[in-house]
Amino acid sequence: MTATSRVARRRVVGNAMFQGAVSAAVLVGAIPFVLIVFFLLRKGLPVVLNPDFFTQVEHPAGFPGGGMKNAIVGTLMILAIASLIAVPIGIFAGVYMAEYGQNRLGDALRFISDVLTSLPSIVLGIFAYSLLVATTGHFSAIAGSVALAVLMMPVVLRTTEAAMVLVPNAVREAGYALGIPRWRVTLRVVIPTALGGITTGVLLAMARAAGETAPLLFTALGSPFLNLDPTKPTQTLSLIVYHNALTPYPDLQDEAWGAALLLVVMVTLAGIAARIYVARLQRMSR
Amino acid sequence: MSSHLGALAAAAVRPELLHSTPVLVTRDLAVAFHGRTVLSGIDFGFLGRRVTSIVGPSGCGKTTLLRALNRMHDFTRGAEVTGTVELAGQDLYSPDVDPIAVRRRVGMVFQRPNPFPTMSIEDNVAAGLRLAGVESRRDAWADAVEACLRRAALWDEVKDRLKRPAMGLSGGQQQRLCIARALSMEPDVILMDEPCSALDPIATLHIEELILQLRADVTIIAVTHNLQQAARISDELVFMLGDESGVGHIVESGHAVEIFSQPADPRTEAYLTGRMG
Numbered sequence: 001m002t003a004t005s006r007v008a009r010r011r012v013v014g015n016a017m018f019q020g021a022v023s024a025a026v027l028v029g030a031i032p033f034v035l036i037v038f039f040l041l042r043k044g045l046p047v048v049l050n051p052d053f054f055t056q057v058e059h060p061a062g063f064p065g066g067g068m069k070n071a072i073v074g075t076l077m078i079l080a081i082a083s084l085i086a087v088p089i090g091i092f093a094g095v096y097m098a099e100y101g102q103n104r105l106g107d108a109l110r111f112i113s114d115v116l117t118s119l120p121s122i123v124l125g126i127f128a129y130s131l132l133v134a135t136t137g138h139f140s141a142i143a144g145s146v147a148l149a150v151l152m153m154p155v156v157l158r159t160t161e162a163a164m165v166l167v168p169n170a171v172r173e174a175g176y177a178l179g180i181p182r183w184r185v186t187l188r189v190v191i192p193t194a195l196g197g198i199t200t201g202v203l204l205a206m207a208r209a210a211g212e213t214a215p216l217l218f219t220a221l222g223s224p225f226l227n228l229d230p231t232k233p234t235q236t237l238s239l240i241v242y243h244n245a246l247t248p249y250p251d252l253q254d255e256a257w258g259a260a261l262l263l264v265v266m267v268t269l270a271g272i273a274a275r276i277y278v279a280r281l282q283r284m285s286r
Numbered sequence: 287m288s289s290h291l292g293a294l295a296a297a298a299v300r301p302e303l304l305h306s307t308p309v310l311v312t313r314d315l316a317v318a319f320h321g322r323t324v325l326s327g328i329d330f331g332f333l334g335r336r337v338t339s340i341v342g343p344s345g346c347g348k349t350t351l352l353r354a355l356n357r358m359h360d361f362t363r364g365a366e367v368t369g370t371v372e373l374a375g376q377d378l379y380s381p382d383v384d385p386i387a388v389r390r391r392v393g394m395v396f397q398r399p400n401p402f403p404t405m406s407i408e409d410n411v412a413a414g415l416r417l418a419g420v421e422s423r424r425d426a427w428a429d430a431v432e433a434c435l436r437r438a439a440l441w442d443e444v445k446d447r448l449k450r451p452a453m454g455l456s457g458g459q460q461q462r463l464c465i466a467r468a469l470s471m472e473p474d475v476i477l478m479d480e481p482c483s484a485l486d487p488i489a490t491l492h493i494e495e496l497i498l499q500l501r502a503d504v505t506i507i508a509v510t511h512n513l514q515q516a517a518r519i520s521d522e523l524v525f526m527l528g529d530e531s532g533v534g535h536i537v538e539s540g541h542a543v544e545i546f547s548q549p550a551d552p553r554t555e556a557y558l559t560g561r562m563g
Contacts, residue, residue, distance in 0.1 A: 102363075168400075170396060170398060170400040171400055171402060171403065173358065173361075173394075173396065173400070174396065174400040174401070174402065174464070174467075175402070175413075175417070176358065176361060176389065177356065177358065177389055177393060177394035177396075177468070178389065178390070178393070178413065178414035178417075178418060178467065178468070178470075178471055179386045179387065179388075179389035179390030179414065179418050179471060180386075180413070180414065180417045180418045181386055181418075184417050184418075185417075188413075188417055189402050189404075189413075189417075192404040193402075193403050193404050195404075
């Protein structure tokens with residue numbers, strides 16, 4: 001064997017080993033994902049496909065025919081209230097940061113916003129607890145919504161700011177050069193142009209909040225009843241997973257799998273919708 | 287003496303050129319960015335109802351001068367404008383003048399067409415009127431939209447699709463749309479920053495014809511790096527250069543016909559004949 005073919009053979013072998021190692025790593029990394037999807041579908045699909053799942057409230061262990069109606073309604077209610085708080089504040093702050101925040105105060109606010117996003121969500125739960133539960137003496141959906149709103153607000157702020165900054169300055173200048181006041185250019189020209197990105201950010205923030213459990217543990221608390229009163233404890237899909245998984249009853253545990261599957265489907269659909277929307281916007285702007 | 291001859295030569299082409307007064311006058315205008323002067327000692331009177339082209343090599347301060355005329359530097363952090371810019375005798379930089387009112391009287395068309403992306407064709411043209419609070423009744427601004435699109439030579443091409451998105455138009459059409467939009471505010475002066483440099487030759491031709499039509503009732507001041515274009519459309523010419531420290535000055539100015547045929551300054555001749563970039 002000549003010297004060159006020995007080097008070449010070493011190179012081929014080295015290449016193959018490296019490719020093999022990388023492929024093995026990818027497969028190993030994919031295992032948890034595959035297992036999760038497999039178990040979710042296997043344990044949760046039969047539960048979800050039962051019409052009782054959507055039409056009935058929780059039944060105690062041993063009483064068949066229970067469902068998630070109270071949890072679904074609760075999730076939607078808490079999410080709606082949290083969005084009503086977080087989305088207007090987040091959009092307003094994001095617009096301000098993009099248009100008037102290129103200064104030290106803006107940098108400080110951006111830093112605070114990033115820190116808020118990385119806070120453990122259970123800390124937000126404690127915060128809402130001391131603010132609204134300890135003071136009023138009872139758990140409530142609103143306390144849970146406040147905790148989630150604090151979680152959502154920085155996400156909405158940052159995505160709104162990013163969407164606004166993406167609007168080309170030429171569009172703003174076109175407005176200023178016509179003698180339109182600056183705030184009007186921002187409101188009637190720049191924000192509508194950035195609306196696609198802003199909406200995507202709001203959707204993603206809502207999807208993230210929908211799956212949170214820790215902030216709701218001692219704020220919304222959970223409840224076996226269908227509840228439309230925001231000042232009372234309320235059940236959510238994530239709380240049901242937590243509560244039911246810890247029980248020794250298999251039927252309740254199955255319900256937990258169903259709730260988990262529904263949550264994952266909701267969050268995935270929101271993410272896909274956001275991605276399709278962004279792709280369509282990018283195609284249109286070309 | 288030679289400028290008198292130049293005036294006569296120009297007047298032979300357009301008799302009305304004998305009578306014109308400056309409508310926009312700068313006195314000792316200077317612009318600095320973060321303390322660094324980029325434009326200095328600009329004293330010039332732009333004649334009314336003429337096309338004045340500002341030419342010069344890249345970086346000589348042409349666009350900086352143009353944007354100083356409608357107070358666009360107000361939006362640039364670190365920009366400092368000194369001196370005066372008088373429109374019909376009133377200093378636009380005086381503290382009791384509203385900059386928004388300034389921009390309604392001095393309009394601007396930009397290098398790349400920039401229609402408002404989310405608006406239809408008619409909403410774009412009417413945007414100035416409606417958002418600046420000038421006209422909110424639909425019948426009034428709809429008439430203005432048609433009038434401006436006709437003046438911008440775009441009406442026939444878009445009259446059947448006024449409600450379609452403006453971004454669906456071609457580059458040349460978008461630029462004419464931007465001109466129609468600028469016209470809607472009925473400005474005394476329209477500033478144009480290299481209005482054709484992003485367009486193909488046919489679209490450029492349309493815009494140049496449009497500029498020649500518009501000058502009957504609007505003063506036009508255009509920055510261009512295309513000397514042939516300047517020769518085609520200009521009544522007056524301003525030639526600028528940056529000195530060794532990068533500060534822009536006016537080297538020579540006057541009737542375009544005269545400067546092109548017999549430039550007074552050797553640097554002007556060097557630039558016009560292509561010996562200087």
